[in-house]
Amino acid sequence: MGLFHTSTALIYAVLLLLSSTLVAGIQYCHTGPDFCFAATTQHNTSTESHDVYLTISATPSKKGGWTGVGLGREMKGALMFIIYEDQESKSLITSIRSASGHVMPKVVEDADKQVSVLQATVSDDKYLAQFVCYSCWSPEVEVDGLSPYIFAGNKEQAFYGADKYSSLMYHEFKGKVWGDMSATAEDTTVASAPAIQGEETIGITEESPEPEKKKPEGFFTPVRVHGTIMTFSFMGLYFAGSVAIRSPLIRAFKYHWMIQAGASILALGNGLYMFLRSTHFGLHKIIGLTILCSLIIQAAAGYKHHIDFVMIRRQTIFTLVHRWLGRGTLLFGTMNVGLGMYYRHWSSLGLFTWFVIWCVEIAGYGYVLLRHQRRQSQQRGHAIPKEDLEDIADAEVFDIGDDFDDDEDEVEGVPLMDRQKKHEKNI
Numbered sequence: 001m002g003l004f005h006t007s008t009a010l011i012y013a014v015l016l017l018l019s020s021t022l023v024a025g026i027q028y029c030h031t032g033p034d035f036c037f038a039a040t041t042q043h044n045t046s047t048e049s050h051d052v053y054l055t056i057s058a059t060p061s062k063k064g065g066w067t068g069v070g071l072g073r074e075m076k077g078a079l080m081f082i083i084y085e086d087q088e089s090k091s092l093i094t095s096i097r098s099a100s101g102h103v104m105p106k107v108v109e110d111a112d113k114q115v116s117v118l119q120a121t122v123s124d125d126k127y128l129a130q131f132v133c134y135s136c137w138s139p140e141v142e143v144d145g146l147s148p149y150i151f152a153g154n155k156e157q158a159f160y161g162a163d164k165y166s167s168l169m170y171h172e173f174k175g176k177v178w179g180d181m182s183a184t185a186e187d188t189t190v191a192s193a194p195a196i197q198g199e200e201t202i203g204i205t206e207e208s209p210e211p212e213k214k215k216p217e218g219f220f221t222p223v224r225v226h227g228t229i230m231t232f233s234f235m236g237l238y239f240a241g242s243v244a245i246r247s248p249l250i251r252a253f254k255y256h257w258m259i260q261a262g263a264s265i266l267a268l269g270n271g272l273y274m275f276l277r278s279t280h281f282g283l284h285k286i287i288g289l290t291i292l293c294s295l296i297i298q299a300a301a302g303y304k305h306h307i308d309f310v311m312i313r314r315q316t317i318f319t320l321v322h323r324w325l326g327r328g329t330l331l332f333g334t335m336n337v338g339l340g341m342y343y344r345h346w347s348s349l350g351l352f353t354w355f356v357i358w359c360v361e362i363a364g365y366g367y368v369l370l371r372h373q374r375r376q377s378q379q380r381g382h383a384i385p386k387e388d389l390e391d392i393a394d395a396e397v398f399d400i401g402d403d404f405d406d407d408e409d410e411v412e413g414v415p416l417m418d419r420q421k422k423h424e425k426n427i
Contacts, residue, residue, distance in 0.1 A: 025194030026203035031154045037069045038194040049135040053193040058127045065155035073148040075099045083129045086162040092120040095164040114214040130193035132416040144209040146178035170282045179204045229270045234333035237263035246372040287336045298325040
């Protein structure tokens, strides 16, 4: 019996020792994509404040992706713990960042003075990182006994040769939760990060204890104005101007350059404004900047083509640049409109409507090109009334047409651009 009681006492002693090393904490688990984070506080006797221990566990996608958890109500001023995998070295990168608003967070250069990385490991199906943030928690941040946490991530971004400064793609998901820090073991003598306990949410709620303070948002916000102008420019004016130069109208050239000039002024002006107020760049903005630069090159090439063609009556390299860069700009500009709508979380119906309109415009532009080519073939050799010749010549000189020999310049009554490249000799 004495041996039995001795064994029982030893077992209880071991269990008591193990229980003292387990750190209780709050935990939140998110599904689709899957990740969990757990947090606990520990009283720091040297600073008379509280340290925060944080554990983040995430299930990577095929590309890897990134996941971040922040201490705070919003991105502005929050301390963010972001993890992602370097696909080349198969190592987990930890990046401590902060932001001045809802913008791309920047690396906190002296983060090692406040934050220590306790663990950062990668396996086939899990990222696991543990941190300690010294003197990071105070009861002053609580609202009704709850502390705010934010989270975000993007599972479609792959990182190669990554470091803590790697650029992040715009988050695909985000959220804010509130944790009851009184449930954590802040008075224990054990200083360690909490373990992820299954997939349950413990001591955390998604319901905010304070009313959301949303600033009244009018219709004419910078982003909405930007989207409206770019949609009107690319899917309205640029499309109309591209069709105009291929139309049989007498003043097609004048309509073309006036419409395109107006669209370019709107697009370049609004694009420059959005560029100056941007603090981070995603795919939509990179494509947009490329298109804006292309507009300048394309317009310059069109002007040079016109000047050269008036003088030498031949196509040049500027002709090809103006033609194909214009078509590419129109195609990718209209596609980028849809990408912007996607990033603004338009409904499936809205995106489908844009796609239908986009398909109709692209098909319509192809039809206009085909009709223009047929019309040119049918009109070859037909005389044009002298009173209309000057206006037609103005339009046709700018149009991208055929080359012809110098001895054709004096042929009267035949539009310059409608002549064949070479005279067929009469047999």
